[in-house]
Amino acid sequence: MIIRNDIQPPAPAIKSTVAPKKSSTTASPRPSLKFILLVLGLLVIGVAIIIIINLAILAPAGKPGKPVTLAGGNGATPTNLLPGSGQNNASASTAALNQQLANQSKIKKFKDYQELRTFLEENSTSGGSYGYEGGMGRGIIGGMEELSVQKEMAVPSSAPSEAPIMDNGSQNAGEGTTGSSDYSQTNVQVAGVDEGDIIKTDGKYIYSASKKNLFIIDAFPGASANILAKIAFDSTPQGIYLNGDRLIVYGRNDVIYQSDVYQTFRRRGDYTFLKVFDISDPKNPKQVRDLDFEGNYNNSRMIGDYVYFVTAAYMNALDDDLPVPRMLENGAVVAMDDAVSCKRCPAVYYFDMPYQSYNFTTVTAINTKDSAVEPMSEVYVLSDNQNMYVSSNNIYITYTKYISEYQLVMEVMRELVYPRLPAKDQERIAKIEAVDNFILTQEEKMQKIGYIVEKYQNTLTDEERTALQQELENRVKQKYQDIAKELEKTVVHKIAIQGGELKYITYGEVPGQVLNQFSMDEADGYFRIATTKNRSWSQFIDSPEEQESYSNLYVLGPDLKVVGSLEKLAPGEKIYSVRFMQNRAYLVTFKQMDPLFVIDLSNPTSPAVLGALKIPGFSNYLHPYDDKTLIGLGRDTKENQWGGVVQGGIKLSLFDVADVANPKEIDSFVIGGQNSDSVALTDHHAFLFSKEKNLLVIPVELRQDYYSPPMPMPQPMMLEDSAAGSTGSEIAPDQAKVQLTVPPKTSALFRAPFRGAAVFTVTPQGFELKGKIDHSDGKLDTETEYWYGYSYYDTTVKRSLYIDDLLYTYSNKYLKINQLTDLDSVKKLELKKEAAPGDDFNVVN
Structure with missing residues (x-):
């Protein structure tokens, strides 16, 4: 049994041991109108940290002469906070929020590492001491593990194919051996783009990672199979690649903390190893390359001789410390001083987004055949919720941007409360906001401002409080309606890859959140992406229908501008799997039944639902049998005595999609019980x-x-x-x-x-x-x-x-x-x- 301890893929909440309440057409009970004023009180005592963090990102961009910052935080007075600035009206404030959301999509590049250091000093996050001794550096699993770790099947995207894509990336595998040419290869998403796995074969030998060991097995013929060699590691391999006579092994370095070089680091955190072995003599593998990367492994792909390796480090930087994630080769730190000519110094990009912690995501191109070729890297400062899709020519990195409802409340309070403050209090707030962040943090500033607001509240009569409360709620509801579609959006960044070259191209954005890498696809220059707009529990939505989740599918052009869309599919449900095949998409959503949608993508500007099938159960992923038939693997479901749904055994389904308007389930097979x-x-x-x-x-x-x-x-x-x-x-x-x-x-x-x-x-x-x-x-x-x-x-x-x-x-x-x-x-x-x-x-x- 697989006991999931840390990272669990999303699963439907369908088990129930008690009778659910009957559904109602009325809205669920919401907090009283005193909620808004309660938030004001929380500001005073500094409990509502999330409010404080979101307020910190509302300052405008830095003034000339100031260090580059992300979303404000350079010590300049945020004029939209102050009365008399021309921003104290609903339309102007909504425009400011829309501009902030737009800024979250724009990529910027630090001109040098000193500018990066200044930015980190001026914008120290309040999420803890990530990356330092006693902090939270060790044991953090990077958010991009869903690059592939929320895993389900997908179809080839770079080139149409009627069969499942299998590829082990070993173009020269089997040369000089007596193995078979008829063997299965790693099941991958895109033809020619290999994915790391725990087992590989070339038709003669099997290479398998088990616990802290890697076995090299002479596997064919089977009757004489035997273990030729075992590579015993001190750390646990997470995956391997096979490229001809090169074996690539990677995983978390569990022993670096005991090394002398690690003891010299002021910034402490996890490291990921990547080792390359020469296996031309399978019985005597020899290590030819030894690399370590600061951060946790997120994902990787291999195209040709290059592995594109992605790691993520949650970190800040000390004054005299390297401000980018370290790389070690053969146990020694690779010099990265951009004050001199430095080929290995990675460029660092960032976005105007609400950082609550800094996730330094490093993409490194590593030549697996020639160890003399230096790795080339680029660093992207992201949040902690990304996915990645890789075609043969491009890497697409995504993250979801949000604005919280607390932020909306704060914005309205600026509009309504600040202009009513006495002139002396307005001046005090201006002086507080003008202080540099390294003197007063945003939390300390907001605590001080909170005392001023509290003093104003105490001067109001009960009638004035009630009137203000009603005005606040009405204004927040209006603002929510104005930017509701912007509250949850996925930003897509496109990076071109060719051998060891990495080049940032452009960005785009679509509403909703991506499930995983298999919700994305590239074909004929178009980028296709399926998203779920998650259910909203907002107290500012009166209609239950507006709170429901729904799914979308978008087609973006080479410039990542939306050229076609299909929105609000399956209200009340969320995506469980997606399969792109040639000019169609097959999309599975679930709540109580499993709707399988067949979507036509032959006209990129006008995607359309061709047909849908609803059956009990759900499919976690779909696998092509041929161009007219799909295999689904998931769970069976049954209705309980209260009308709810309970999970059953493992279910296989065979779908006939030849008649796209009327897809059919040809056969199904359920094995095991609900605990299987x-x-x-x-x-x-x-x-x-x-x-x-x-x-x-x-x-x-x-x-x-x-x-x-x-x-x-x-x-x-x-x-x-x-x-x-x-x-x-x-x-x-x-x-x-x-x-x-x-x-x-x-x-x-x-x-x-x-x-x-x-x-x-x-x-x-x-x-x-x-x-x-x-x-x-x-x-x-x-x-x-x-x-x-x-x-x-x-x-x-x-x-x-x-x-x-x-x-x-x-x-x-x-x-x-x-x-x-x-x-x-x-x-x-x-x-x-x-x-x-x-x-x-x-x-x-």
């Missing part, structure tokens, strides 16, 4: 499909529903294997071959689950369960591995692949090899090889 799980539900790399072989394999952990009649559990069946000379592998290929015993009637929570892989035959007519390959040995496994936000049992199957007519299933414990024809066992390799004490890694062969 599959790695493939959240990681598309775990989904193995071959149309030519009629093959579909997914990892499964099968459990019955709690307190339900027990499910017969398959007992191991020993199959002789004279060719391999082994004792066989424990498998459960089908009910005819499995001996079943019925355990006592106890809660399913305490019964040993089945952990392994489910193997299906899939044809245009539907699914057939061919069998199950068991990695649990029929026992309750207690050994687990914590792996980048997840915990896996050692017998949890993570991946499967095929070479020729052999199926390989992989867990931390075993690599099992079975015949594809009948799933008969060929060999079972236990993944272990004793290691001697090492420094950073140790090759054991």
Whole structure:
């Protein structure tokens, strides 16, 4: 079972053990009108930090001669805060907010590192001491992990294709070997753009990361498969790439904190390693490159010989410290002094957005073949909520910009309250705001201003307070309506890539929030993106319909200007998966039923819904069977006695989309109970499909529903294997071959689950369960591995692949090899090889 401890992908809140309240057409109870004045009181005592932070970003851009700043904060008096400035009316104030939102999209570049240092000094964030000893630097997982970590399948975008995209990025793989040319490759989003994974093959050898080890296995022929070498790391690999005779391994560096060089750093935080090995002799891999990057791993891609590696560091900078994330090579800090000619000094870009912490996102191009070629980097100062999509020519980085309702309240208070203050108090506020931020922080300024406002409130009669309260609420509601569509918008930044060159191109923006990288696509120069406008819980919306979530699809031109749009799909629902195929998009939303929308994109300026299908359950992702058929993987759902929806087992669906106006579900297959799980539900790399072989394999952990009649559990069946000379592998290929015993009637929570892989035959007519390959040995496994936000049992199957007519299933414990024809066992390799004490890694062969 996958025990998710830290980072969980969004899942529908559909389990319920109590009867839900009946729906009503009236609006839900809202806070009283005293809410607005309560906010004023909170300002006085400094409790409402979020209000203070948002106020801090409302100052205008810096004056000439002042250091460059993001959204104000340079010590200049924010004239829109002061009475008599010409800004004390609703239209002018709304325009100011709209301008602030527009500024969040504009990219700027620091001219040098000194200007960056000045900016960080003048605009110290109030979110904590990120990146310093005693602060929050260690253990932070970068927000771009959803670059790919909110994972589901997607279709090729750079070039149309009728088949799933598989690519292992190893153009020269298999040369000089006796391996097969018929083998599965990593399931990727875009053809020619490889994605890192925990297992790769070239048709002869398998390279697999397990815990802190990387195994090199002579895998074909299967009967003679054996472990050639093990690279034992002191840190846990997160992923690997294979490029001919080069093996690239990356992950979080867990031991750098003990190094002498780290002790010299004043700024403390996480580091990510990337190592390149020469595997021309698979039994004796040799390290040829050793890099470390300050920050957490977010995502990466490999195109040709270059890995585009993305890390994120939450940090500030001390006066004499390097203001950009460090890079180390062979354990030594790479010099980055932009006062002299410095090829390795990355340019630093930033945006006029409300920073509550600084996420230094570094994109680095690394040549995996030639270690003499220096890495080239660019740094983007972002917030902590980004996604990324990569085509063969461009990187698209996105983030969502917001303005909080507290900020709207504060803006209205400026309009209505500040002009009523005595002239002496207005002058005091002006002097407070004029003080540089390194003398008084924005929080300290607002506390002082709060005392002045409180004094004014105490002079009002009850009638005056009530009238002001009503005026405040009416004005805030009007302002909310004026900029409602701007409160949640996704900004898209386009970066061109070619070999080691990175070049910023332009930006665009669309309403709503992106689910993950698979909600984006590039085709024929157009960028397509699907978003969800999340449900609003605002007290300033009177209509329940206006509060509902809905989905959108936008088409942007090469300049990232919107040329076509389709808005307000599926009110009350949110996107769960998207698949782009040629000139169509398939979009799945969910609330109680699973609507599958078929959207025509043949005319980029006029996308249109061609058809929709509603069925029970939902699909976490879609996978193309061919250009007229889709495979869906997700969950079954059922209605409970109160009219709500509860989650069921793992569901496979086969959709016929040949008649786009009337898509149909040809077949479905549900396996396991509601407590069953599959790695493939959240990681598309775990989904193995071959149309030519009629093959579909997914990892499964099968459990019955709690307190339900027990499910017969398959007992191991020993199959002789004279060719391999082994004792066989424990498998459960089908009910005819499995001996079943019925355990006592106890809660399913305490019964040993089945952990392994489910193997299906899939044809245009539907699914057939061919069998199950068991990695649990029929026992309750207690050994687990914590792996980048997840915990896996050692017998949890993570991946499967095929070479020729052999199926390989992989867990931390075993690599099992079975015949594809009948799933008969060929060999079972236990993944272990004793290691001697090492420094950073140790090759054991």
